[in-house]
Amino acid sequence: MLGFLLYLLLTLLFSCWIFPSRAYRKLKKNGFVGPIPSFPMGNIREMTNNRKLFIYWLGAEPFLYVADPEFLRKMSSGVVGKSWGIVKVFKNNREPMFGSGMVMVEGDDWVRHRHVITPAFSPSHLKAMASLMVEPATNMLDKWATLINSGKPEIDVEREITTTMGEITAVTSFGLSYRDGSSGSRLFEKLQAVQDTLFNSNRYEGVPFSKWMCPKKTLEAKRLGKEIDQLLISIIDARKSCWDGSSPRNDLLGLMMNGDGQAGMSLSTTELVGECKTFFFSGYETTALALSWTLLLLAMYPDWQNQLRDEVRQLFGDGQINFEKLTDLIKMEWVLKEVLRLYSPAPNTQRQAREDIKVDDLVIPNGTNIWIDIVSMHHDPTLWGDDVNDFRPDRFKDDNLYGGCKHKMGYLPFGFGGKMCIGRNLTLMEYKVVLTLMLTRFSFSLSPSYRHSPAFMFSLRPKYGLPLLVERL
Numbered sequence: 001m002l003g004f005l006l007y008l009l010l011t012l013l014f015s016c017w018i019f020p021s022r023a024y025r026k027l028k029k030n031g032f033v034g035p036i037p038s039f040p041m042g043n044i045r046e047m048t049n050n051r052k053l054f055i056y057w058l059g060a061e062p063f064l065y066v067a068d069p070e071f072l073r074k075m076s077s078g079v080v081g082k083s084w085g086i087v088k089v090f091k092n093n094r095e096p097m098f099g100s101g102m103v104m105v106e107g108d109d110w111v112r113h114r115h116v117i118t119p120a121f122s123p124s125h126l127k128a129m130a131s132l133m134v135e136p137a138t139n140m141l142d143k144w145a146t147l148i149n150s151g152k153p154e155i156d157v158e159r160e161i162t163t164t165m166g167e168i169t170a171v172t173s174f175g176l177s178y179r180d181g182s183s184g185s186r187l188f189e190k191l192q193a194v195q196d197t198l199f200n201s202n203r204y205e206g207v208p209f210s211k212w213m214c215p216k217k218t219l220e221a222k223r224l225g226k227e228i229d230q231l232l233i234s235i236i237d238a239r240k241s242c243w244d245g246s247s248p249r250n251d252l253l254g255l256m257m258n259g260d261g262q263a264g265m266s267l268s269t270t271e272l273v274g275e276c277k278t279f280f281f282s283g284y285e286t287t288a289l290a291l292s293w294t295l296l297l298l299a300m301y302p303d304w305q306n307q308l309r310d311e312v313r314q315l316f317g318d319g320q321i322n323f324e325k326l327t328d329l330i331k332m333e334w335v336l337k338e339v340l341r342l343y344s345p346a347p348n349t350q351r352q353a354r355e356d357i358k359v360d361d362l363v364i365p366n367g368t369n370i371w372i373d374i375v376s377m378h379h380d381p382t383l384w385g386d387d388v389n390d391f392r393p394d395r396f397k398d399d400n401l402y403g404g405c406k407h408k409m410g411y412l413p414f415g416f417g418g419k420m421c422i423g424r425n426l427t428l429m430e431y432k433v434v435l436t437l438m439l440t441r442f443s444f445s446l447s448p449s450y451r452h453s454p455a456f457m458f459s460l461r462p463k464y465g466l467p468l469l470v471e472r473l
């Protein structure tokens with residue numbers, strides 16, 4: 001008993017004081033400063049918005065906060081993707097949701113995962129997926145028409161779009177049915193449940209022994225994670241049992257299972273499960289939120305809604321979508337980029353240094369946690385001008401890549417460097433297909449019941465849903 005108590009005391013001492021103090025002294029020695037932390041919550045309350053580079057504490061975990069695009073450019077210059085590490089406090093807590101997927105692996109394993117997955121996002125494979133998106137989206141719009149006909153024009157478009165994007169992801173990436181009770185719908189429901197559970201149990205991230213502060217939520221997240229693993233393993237096993245060794249199906253799962261034929265470039269079942277979890281979650285979430293925030297802004301700015309509708313009609317008339325012409329929806333692409341600037345689905349990103357990184361006269365020590373505040377840079381008037389908070393898609397007219405931002409690292413809708421989001425072209429295609437179908441059938445206006453409250457739950461979501469008044473054209 002005495003030995004056990006001594007062990008607990010030493011663990012508490014090292015976790016709460018010695019390790020954090022050592023990391024803080026290394027950062028301070030190299031020229032970084034920040035508010036003094038308070039036990040046990042760190043200094044999250046003392047963080048200010050008028051500084052772009054400082055140390056802050058998430059519980060007992062020191063972070064280097066970065067919202068300076070020039071510092072970010074110098075920091076990331078010469079650092080390859082595989083040399084960035086995963087912040088351990090997040091890695092441990094989010095394992096039920098992402099498993100051993102690409103966002104959770106490092107070094108050569110990250111390179112191998114990236115090499116296996118990249119072919120799935122080639123233009124030829126994306127084109128094959130495009131036609132499969134139409135039916136789920138059309139079913140959603142048919143449902144909306146039925147609701148409107150029955151006198152219910154107010155629709156929570158965020159909830160509807162999220163469910164439909166889950167169906168599209170299930171069909172195009174894994175060939176899964178999405179009927180009630182099917183593998184696709186159960187997988188989607190459990191992933192949403194584990195996301196909500198993890199968010200509610202991770203409010204004390206960085207605080208020593210935080211997982212014991214919400215033991216029920218922690219255990220629930222692990223249980224859901226295991227259930228998702230078993231469901232995906234059964235899907236993978238079923239795919240293997242019917243594969244005769246010929247060319248695999250050209251969806252994400254088939255391409256990942258096949259690797260590229262090179263020795264050492266395949267994924268284990270555990271890794272396949274992790275990638276399926278990662279892609280299913282990120283695959284539907286980013287596009288669903290981009291579409292949801294778009295409909296809100298188009299409802300607020302009907303002139304832009306009409307401009308996009310006119311653009312769609314000029315390209316496609318009243319006929320079917322010509323997938324070859326999706327790239328010609330220029331104004332729609334401006335709108336997407338402006339939406340991703342104002343309402344970034346991933347408001348921040350984290351890295352952990354795997355080597356000492358020199359930036360001018362400063363040195364970021366090996367092992368330093370780094371918090372990159374994307375939403376702050378996207379709303380910085382020194383980068384974008386006094387109209388930074390205005391919805392102005394035409395800012396991308398003359399500068400299609402950066403929207404007139406005064407620094408190229410100030411606009412990061414899909415991350416940066418070697419770890420830029422691998423599915424960004426898929427997101428763009430899904431967005432254009434689904435929004436085109438919406439605009440050809442309906443117009444959108446604000447509902448009096450809408451409450452504007454963007455909330456961060458691993459991604460930026462409308463806290464109270466997104467009810468809009470939907471009218472048939």
